[in-house]
Amino acid sequence: MDKNNLPEFSVLPEHIGIIMDGNGRWAKQRNLPRYKGHIEGAKTFRKIGEFAADIGIKCLTFYAFSTENWKRPQEEVNAIMELFREYLREADERSAENEEKGITLRFIGDKNGIPEDIANLMDHIEKISSDKSKVILNIAINYGGRHEIAQAVRAIAEKVKNGEMNVDDIDENAISEHLYTKGMPDPDLIIRPSGECRLSNFLTYQSAYSELWFSDVLWPDFKEEDLVAALREFERRNRRFGGV
Ligand code: IPE
Ligand code: IPE
Numbered sequence: 001m002d003k004n005n006l007p008e009f010s011v012l013p014e015h016i017g018i019i020m021d022g023n024g025r026w027a028k029q030r031n032l033p034r035y036k037g038h039i040e041g042a043k044t045f046r047k048i049g050e051f052a053a054d055i056g057i058k059c060l061t062f063y064a065f066s067t068e069n070w071k072r073p074q075e076e077v078n079a080i081m082e083l084f085r086e087y088l089r090e091a092d093e094r095s096a097e098n099e100e101k102g103i104t105l106r107f108i109g110d111k112n113g114i115p116e117d118i119a120n121l122m123d124h125i126e127k128i129s130s131d132k133s134k135v136i137l138n139i140a141i142n143y144g145g146r147h148e149i150a151q152a153v154r155a156i157a158e159k160v161k162n163g164e165m166n167v168d169d170i171d172e173n174a175i176s177e178h179l180y181t182k183g184m185p186d187p188d189l190i191i192r193p194s195g196e197c198r199l200s201n202f203l204t205y206q207s208a209y210s211e212l213w214f215s216d217v218l219w220p221d222f223k224e225e226d227l228v229a230a231l232r233e234f235e236r237r238n239r240r241f242g243g244v
């Protein structure tokens with residue numbers, strides 16, 4: 001899409017979550033091994049992330065690998081981890097460019113369990129990226145919504161035990177503040193391509209009032225136009241949050 005002729009919207013979500021699904025089926029349709037689908041999916045991620053930032057989305061969360069995805073064949077998991085490595089090295093090399101564009105990279109999920117060199121790269125990139133930027137780009141790796149809630153409960157219980165927090169202080173806000181997304185707005189819109197109409201453990205606590213948008217397009221085929229279609233639909237939605 002032409003950068004000088006970007007679409008405009010009457011209302012934009014502050015935070016969009018995207019479940020990048022359908023890589024395997026995309027490869028299967030072409031008689032290719034599944035990892036080829038992940039390679040294409042990684043390209044789509046770069047393209048859509050950049051486009052979303054260009055049109056003014058302030059916070060984006062891409063679901064890249066769930067706590068359940070370890071169940072996949074070792075070969076496929078290894079191929080996905082290798083793609084993360086490549087992306088992270090590239091992000092490290094391009095950190096100055098991201099800084100200039102005002103993009104901050106953050107990772108959500110449990111870093112324990114991820115190969116150590118990848119977890120170290122993630123820490124390094126988070127350390128060098130500014131927290132004063134215009135756009136937050138979260139990548140969810142080894143992320144599970146229930147796992148995230150369990151670790152928040154543990155952290156809160158620990159504080160209560162140490163006398164840093166009272167039981168009465170435990171409210172919805174306190175829970176939010178112990179999630180990986182602390183300080184970020186809840187996702188206004190969650191997009192899932194590939195024809196599946198479920199959240200698969202994505203942003204379980206944060207998605208309570210998210211608008212959901214599903215599409216049959218497989219993630220590697222997802223285009224800027226598909227994001228625009230989701231945003232046009234979002235413009236038409238009437239969010240009531242329980243009110244009238
Ligand atoms: C999403 O695509 C990528 C990950 C979950 C890592 P899939 O690999 O789930 O693709 P399908 O659903 O099998 O087509
Ligand atoms: C959700 O996709 C996880 C990611 C996209 C990272 P899955 O392909 O793992 O979800 P299910 O198994 O179809 O629910």
Ligand code: MG
Pocket residue numbers: 021022023
């Ligand atoms: Mg899938």
